[in-house]
Amino acid sequence: MNSLQRALIEKIGMDNGFEHTLIVEMGSVTLASARHPACATVVVVGSGFKIHFKSDSASLPPELLCSSPAEQQAGDGLRVADEAALAALLRRTAGLCCALPSQIAVGYDRAVAEALAALPCRTADTEIERFVRLRVGQQKFRQALLEYWRGSCAVTGVALPEVLRASHAKPWAECSSDAERLDVFNGFLLIANLDALFDRFLISFDDQGGLLISPQLPVIDLQQLGIHSGMRLRWLATEHQKYLGFHRSVYEAYSIAAR
Incomplete structure (x- = not known):
């Protein structure tokens, strides 16, 4: 992951419910928010991204899959094709985290x-x-x-x-x-x-x-x-x-x- 890709991920996170950067490592960026307890670790995969979410809510992973069928499950995370899909997934996750019980x-x-x-x-x-x-x-x-x-x-x-x-x-x-x-x-x-x-x-x-x-x-x-x-x-x-x-x-x- 280069500096431009990292800055792009941080900007997408800031605009879509993950306004804080917690951790920056060689291959990933972990985003968080003051409005909800979820964290998102984003990795660049080719022209797309793989995202692993960490949350206290057991309802979050199945809800993301059933209400956002366009995302592909990839191991313990989700994979999206481009920046627009990453923005939509982060925005949806932030919304769910604020709405779940x-x-x-x-x-x-x-x-x-x-x-x-x-x-x-x-x-x-x-x-x-x-x-x-x-x-x-x-x-x-x-x-x-x-x-x-x-x-x-x-x-x-x-x-x-x-x-x-x-x-x-x-x-x-x-x-x-x-x-x-x-x-x-x-x-x-x-x-x-x-x-x-x-x-x-x-x-x-x-x-x-x-x-x-x-x-x-x-x-x-x-x-x-x-x-x-x-x-x-x-x-x-x-x-x-x-x-x-x-x-x-x-x-x-x-x-x-x-x-």
């Missing part, structure tokens, strides 16, 4: 405390605190889903923020802890019409991500909404399954009751 909860209580302290009349009213925790939590959850799903609907790929909703699979009120409520795998980023039906258990998804449609929904309405049985999630992680199982059990109960 261990990171969403970081700073949640601090953000709640700051929001409470900013109120004009600070009281010990538990109802006010409950509302603030809900608002802050939903903001964090939405941001995490936007990062995880690359700012696009989990089904259609529509990327207009104005029509995207953060949909919980296991509803906020049903969750037993903030960890469940803020878990990026407990939900999907959906366009508004899919979100409305998902929220009311009129649609769900099977274990392979295929769309399930309640018999309560008239065919003509589905056609007008642009919804059909061939729709499916763009990808589905193992960690989604327990929350999706909860949602599907309610969906199935409602569907049976409607027959």
